[in-house]
Amino acid sequence: MLFIANFKANKNSKETLAWLSEFHKIQQSLSISKPTVIIAPSFTALEPSAIFVKKNTWMFPLYLSAQDISEYPVGSYTGEVTAYELKEIVTYAIIGHSERRKLFAETEEVVNKKILAAKSQSIIPIVCISSINEYSKIKDVSIIAYEPKEAIGTGKAQNPNTAFKILKTIKKNNILQKVLYGGSVGKENVSGYIQDGGFDGVLVGSGSNDPSNFLKIIQYAGKK
């Protein structure tokens, strides 16, 4: 079961380290069977986070993810952060988040280039889609995050029955693909997607701002 914390552009390095330190302290209280936890801090906080993660002992596998990745290879691309630069620090990269598609005009072509760029350096893409139409344009990835646009950051999570229809369509196409749900996930609704619905995990934005709340989401995922 995958649990992803997406900090978006909310935390600087110091705040990210404080989050990790608190999360480390409270992780022992987790009683569900081994989750896999992925933290996605800002680029500026990735390296200190990697050092912190490495030097501490964790009760479950914990990995770092970038929130985005350049579509370009290493070279003269001022301001870009490439897969080559990220590969020492992260295991995963979130690609095609709806905020990037909407606010930064990221097209399917760009998303697919980013997927290839990540894979070229053995970074695992976590590709966000908000519809089956977007899904149909994405090839050959092992993790999909289904995030309906109207559910992101609104407090209005999609009805699990609607989300399951998308999940079923994706699984019918590729049974091996891991499919996560994202969009206003909280401790009160997480088990509906995981226990009842068969999603392979959740991508959490605002619910991950506070480490103890994020830990509760992981905990409640295992409860009916």
Ligand code: PGA
């Ligand atoms: P949210 O964000 O949990 O705040 O809705 C989810 C996301 O944007 O990945």
